[in-house]
Amino acid sequence: MASLSERIAAAADAVRARCKVVPDVAIILGTGLGRLASEVEDQVSIPYAEVPGFSDTTLEGHAGRFVAGSYAGRPVIVMDGRYHLYEGFSLDQVVLPVRVSRALGARTLVVSNAAGGLNPLHEVGDIVIIDDHIGLFGPNVLMGENDDRVGPRFPDMSRPYDPELVARAEAAALAEGVRAHRGVYVWVTGPSLETRAEYRMLRLLGADVVGMSTVPEVIAAVHCGMRVLGFSVITDRCLPDALEPAKIETIIAVADSSGAKLARVIRRVVSGL
Numbered sequence: 001m002a003s004l005s006e007r008i009a010a011a012a013d014a015v016r017a018r019c020k021v022v023p024d025v026a027i028i029l030g031t032g033l034g035r036l037a038s039e040v041e042d043q044v045s046i047p048y049a050e051v052p053g054f055s056d057t058t059l060e061g062h063a064g065r066f067v068a069g070s071y072a073g074r075p076v077i078v079m080d081g082r083y084h085l086y087e088g089f090s091l092d093q094v095v096l097p098v099r100v101s102r103a104l105g106a107r108t109l110v111v112s113n114a115a116g117g118l119n120p121l122h123e124v125g126d127i128v129i130i131d132d133h134i135g136l137f138g139p140n141v142l143m144g145e146n147d148d149r150v151g152p153r154f155p156d157m158s159r160p161y162d163p164e165l166v167a168r169a170e171a172a173a174l175a176e177g178v179r180a181h182r183g184v185y186v187w188v189t190g191p192s193l194e195t196r197a198e199y200r201m202l203r204l205l206g207a208d209v210v211g212m213s214t215v216p217e218v219i220a221a222v223h224c225g226m227r228v229l230g231f232s233v234i235t236d237r238c239l240p241d242a243l244e245p246a247k248i249e250t251i252i253a254v255a256d257s258s259g260a261k262l263a264r265v266i267r268r269v270v271s272g273l
Contacts, residue, residue: 004092004099004147010052011096012103015077019044021068023077025270026101026226028217030082030113032255033233034063036071036263037080043069048081053096055089057081066097072271077101084212086191091141095220099150102224108165108273109221109228110266114255115211116193116246117234118203119183124237125258127265128183128209129169130230131161134202135215138189142223151223160222165229165269172268178261183208185232187215196240203240210238229269233258 002010021044029036037043046066048054057064059081067078079097083089098109117124146153166182173180186202188194190212194202202210209232221228235251235258 005149007053008096008099008103008150011054011100014051015046015066015100015104018046019068021075021077022105023068023075023101024106025074025076025108025110025273026079026098026106027076027266028079028082028109028111030213030255031059032114032252033112033259033262034080035259036266037063037067037078039263040067040069040071040076040078043067055093057083058087059084072267074270074273076270077104077106082213082217085138085189085216086212091139091216094216095141098217098220099224102221102226107226109226110270111214111217111228112231112233112262113211113214114235114251115185115209115232116236116238117209118199118238119208120239122181122208122234124234124254126234127173127178127180127258127262128185128232128234129166129173129180130185130232131166131182132184133160133215133218134184134186134205134207135219138187141216141219151225155223157219157222160218160228161230162227165227168269168272169229169231169265172265176261176264176268178265180265181208183232185214185230186210188212193246194238196243199238199243200240209234231262231266233262
């Protein structure tokens with residue numbers, strides 16, 4: 001069986017055969033945030049299913065493709081859609097796009113997601129700039145044999161989100177007039193949404209937003225030496241004492257409507273790198 005580094009190399013070679021872009025920045029687009037991909041200039045689109053080791057995505061709002069080209073004056077590779085553990089994919093599959101992006105040359109990862117808001121001071125449609133996360137409720141993507149050619153056995157996670165990039169994102173949001181907050185993201189595996197008791201617990205732990213992605217990808221990115229910047233779009237309020245039943249259609253609609261302002265912030269950050 002091929003090693004992890006060999007599987008990454010095979011996928012990266014397949015992408016290089018279709019596209020000559022050497023990216024500086026990799027960008028993951030979460031639920032409802034795919035519009036940024038249309039802003040990539042001179043783009044080459046490569047469906048995931050045509051890359052060795054990859055599969056089709058299964059969710060609405062996740063196109064399931066790499067988009068490579070120029071964005072905000074920088075060479076980028078955009079992951080238009082992602083895999084989730086709850087879809088039945090393994091954690092290795094969930095993070096393979098990140099690892100391949102690093103193998104192609106990207107040193108910075110910008111990751112976005114749609115998330116539920118746990119902080120009562122935050123509103124639906126606000127942007128949260130992630131400055132830390134809680135990932136204790138699911139398996140760690142680095143479990144099992146470590147491939148030292150990919151990264152170290154015990155990567156340090158004291159600053160998974162680069163402080164300089166977080167500060168740049170705050171400045172970009174201010175310049176764009178976008179309401180944004182620093183916050184802590186907590187990963188749960190899903191796909192069921194949380195109970196009131198679970199929301200109350202997550203808030204007591206210090207989480208500001210909750211979602212079903214991002215943390216495995218960030219751990220993999222740090223493992224392979226990437227700087228990380230993360231964003232959440234608050235699509236619904238998860239306040240246990242005023243909880244309303246969530247509608248997935250509404251969550252997707254809010255993420256889609258907020259995508260334009262998040263794209264402005266990301267563009268400003270990327271252009272300044």
